[in-house]
Amino acid sequence: MMPNKNKSKLSLFILGTGLLSIGFIAGKKAGEITPGTISGAETLIGLEFSPAEKDSMIQNLNNHRSSFERMRQQPLENSVSPALYFNPLPHGFVPNQVQEEFEWGLPKEVGLPEEDHDIAFLPVSDLSVLIKNKKISSERLTRIYLERIKTHSDTLQCLITLMEEEAIIFAKAMDAELAQGKYRGPLHGIPYGIKDLLAVKGTRTTWGAMPYKDQVIDETATVVEKLESAGAVLVGKFTLGALAMGDVWYGGVTKNPWNLQQGASGSSAGSASAVSAALVPFAIGTETLGSIVSPSTRNGVTGLRPTFGRVSRHGAMALSWSMDKIGPISRSALDNGIVLSVINGFDSKDKSTIPAAFNYQANKSIKDLKIGYFSPYFEGPRATVHDKRVLDELKAMGLELHPVELKTSVDVPSMLISLYVEGAAAFDEMTRLDQDDLLVAQHRNAWPNLFRSSRFIPAVEYLQANRFRSILIEEMHTLFSEYDVIVTPSYGGNQLQITNLTGHPALCMPNGFTENGSPVSITFLANLFDEEKLIMLGRAYQDFTDWQEQRPPLFDK
Secondary structure (H helix, E strand, O other): OOOOOOOOOOOEEEOOOOOEEEOOOOOOOOOOOOHHHHHHHHHHHOOOOOHHHHHHHHHHHHHHHHHHHHHHOOOOOOOOOOOOOOOOOOOOOOOOOOOOOOEOOOOOOOOOOOOHHHHHOOOHHHHHHHHHOOOOOHHHHHHHHHHHHHHHHHHHOOEEEEOHHHHHHHHHHHHHHHHOOOOOOOOOOOEEEEEOOEOOOOOEOOOOOHHHOOOEOOOOOHHHHHHHHOOOEEEEEEOOOOOOOOOEEOOEEOEEOOEEEEEOOOOOHHHHHHHHOOOOOEEEEEEOOOOOHHHHHHHOOEEEEOOOOOEOOOOEOOOOOOOOEEEEEEOOHHHHHHHHHHHEOOEOOEOOOOOOOOOOEOOOOHHHOOEEEEHHHHOOOOOOHHHHHHHHHHHHOOOOEEEEOOOOOOOOHHHHHHHHHHHHHHOHHHHHOOHHHHOOOOOOOOHHHHHHHHOOOOHHHHHHHHHHHHHHHHHHHHHHOOOOEEEEEOOOOOHHHHHHHHOOOEEEEEEEEOOOOOEEEEEEEOOOOOHHHHHHHHHHHHHHOOHHHOOOHHHOO
């Protein structure tokens, strides 16, 4: 690895102490650190030092820069995480670790539709019953989805790798097992797709970005291994916005099936678009700061962001070691629960995973849930009729709702420097070698510029942000401990920032359409590792309404 950028341009590096030094000009020795150099850094970090203090720093700063230079000469893969691990658990909080048998409450019989497209739009819960009862084979179901992918994926620009041959072989194997009386569970023989930041041995893992479009990682992500063990059939790797931002990737812009003039949002763009158009019944996405919630909203599907640490990230691209989370996107809350039951669990390959049970029982009553709602977000000019209607519908279901306010004693947006610093570190080499110029998106708020500017965030402030984050975790635990589920507009206030910073789970579901036909969503939140409560209420709400059953007209054929 080269310790300097390839182009002849001035590089400015922020030191661990928060001070600026002149970096490398390509092929030349780094510039001399002087009191004037330090004066420039003072402006960036908002501090001021005396002339004597500046003079005293110079030797230490030279030593720091020498350390930087030595580090940059050592290979460091994206998969290597820092020795410091983020832990979302408040003081004294220990998740339940007693795992019970699942009771999904699936129907004993499901009728098989005559048309293939009607089969394709069925939820996992129905497809599972059809396969178990041998009304449809995994091979036939897999071929239905493969044909839909081949027919529609170019239009949607949602596919990176089709895994047709491997999928058919595995589907036939699942049919053979079922014929022999071996049934692996509700995902046995069910096709699915993954966001292409998850590694699968023998395939490209592009991260949606030109610098990595031919990358092959010689391992398979833990979530993929778990899904395979459960009998799920991987049919393809879907697009993501480059390096997990937005819907722009090296091959184009992933489209929203409800409006082909609009991007699918992101960064789990391909996963949400493919589920929406019934190219797969479920797909795996990831979220750091809205990348499951946002595309689920845009594409009219149901997304589950699990608690930080519940699902292993081994084999996944790292953007933010303290904020990245992996979860399912599907046609229903119940489907997401079924998938979570498989991918959930401690993994010795991912030190951030936390042992915790996920106990869903269909016979538990939602009447036992204490439900709150962030009342200010349902009032005033920004409140929508769709969100207000959800409160009325929940009340019509016989539930009592309690008004809640979301208040914090700390400044939340300032903590997002954690994401920017970690992202800049994860893609340090790409920035230094000017490979960031290969990314399609180059606007001010795109990753290339964010990564560059994040080089100037002082290490002290990064740690301070995480200290404030500890306070936020305790405050949110106090709030969420009082309620089983809290209902919120998906973009209400800054709850999306807060709950991603604290690692709380969220279930995002369709709750209507705008006048121009675009889907909108509502979000249910719960305390850490309480996803079963989200699935309980989400399933009941979706049984009471039918928004999740709506199909994008252009693909309902």
